[in-house]
Amino acid sequence: MNILENETIINLTDKYNQLSGRDKILTQFLTVFVILCIGYFALYNPSVNAKIKANEQLNQTQKTYRDIQKVVPQIIQAKQNAVIAQQTSRPSVNNINKSMTAMVNDSSKKFAIIIDKSSSEGNDAINLSGKDQIFDQLIRFMGDVNTSYGLTIETYSIKQTDVSGKVDFNIKIKR
16 A cells, blocks of 8 residues: 555645645744654764763773783782792791781781681681772782792682772682
């Protein structure tokens, strides 16, 4: 069926043709205005909002990337220092008799690391976890546990939080 043969379309066309010239111009103007409003609110406005949101996400991702680039050399240096210290030094006699929990607590206080959960695996291993800790301080803490106390970081996982520079962590430390 042809749309021009539709009864409603025919009635509207007849009514339009009966309008005066001035009313026809006003009707055409209002039709164009309504089409532009629909285009603005249905197409343009949502696409601009989506672009703004995408740019904000891109900026946040770029900032996170820059933050990581700043910290990577510190991680590498801390790891190299830990390897050198482990090869060249042995824990002091005082640390051999000190409990692992006490050593970890001393080091965590030194670097303001809050340990939310701690569980021992006998006298030779301890599992630690924490949330919302400053990444730089956590890396320094891990290096200190190794260099100052001669303990070994056996495993670790670090997860970035929504706050820039803060992380959640799980660490297993062995004697």
